């Protein structure tokens with residue numbers, strides 16, 4: 001557990017900036033991190049003087065994704081008020097795993113995507129799988145020239161990270177390449193395919209993001225809200241949300257398949273070596289405890 005994994009500040013009038021502050025873990029996301037990030041985004045949305053919200057990251061990397069080393073996730077989740085109404089994460093099997101991911105992954109990312117104020121992600125270094133769930137829900141993305149966006153879930157036997165925005169972020173053909181090859185997409189290519197708005201040198205990322213925020217903060221707040229809603233509605237009218245629900249079901253079919261054949265919810269051979277050695281069958285991080293049987 002980190003003492004202050006998320007920092008909320010107002011660098012200038014009209015602008016809130018939220019820092020991902022687990023640089024020692026490459027901003028990997030554990031339960032506390034996700035709930036505190038969500039609380040910070042809610043705070044920015046509710047504070048009337050905030051006109052635009054920045055999500056930025058301390059350290060070399062934007063985010064390494066879900067923190068699969070977390071072990072006390074059920075107890076930690078119980079300390080927070082759920083943002084959704086799927087609170088069966090203690091239950092055994094697919095029911096518990098799906099409930100936890102509905103709350104922490106698809107639930108949070110969808111909530112952030114629909115915040116009533118403009119959001120800008122500032123991305124440097126690596127942004128891997130679960131990391132995409134932090135920047136893709138933002139309205140704009142500014143990347144430094146060293147940024148890399150990568151999906152490693154197919155190597156782990158899963159058909160993509162939980163909030164499946166890939167076809168909407170880059171088009172179907174590039175989405176398939178990103179998923180099937182697992183190769184990173186560099187900042188400039190990400191800009192060319194429309195996933196990123198702007199690429200700047202690493203040392204200019206903070207100022208370039210503030211500059212974009214200043215421009216947006218000068219616009220009428222109701223107009224930026226309506227513009228956001230109109231573009232989001234276009235994606236939803238084209239079936240984004242329904243397609244995401246199918247992808248999420250397939251994601252859990254994948255987890256259940258690997259659980260059945262290997263005792264882990266992913267294909268362990270495809271895991272990065274740094275995390276593979278940290279757990280073994282019977283010690284998987286996303287497993288709900290066995291329910292008590294009659295008489296226990």
Ligand code: ZN
Pocket residue numbers: 101162251255
């Ligand atoms: Zn999952």
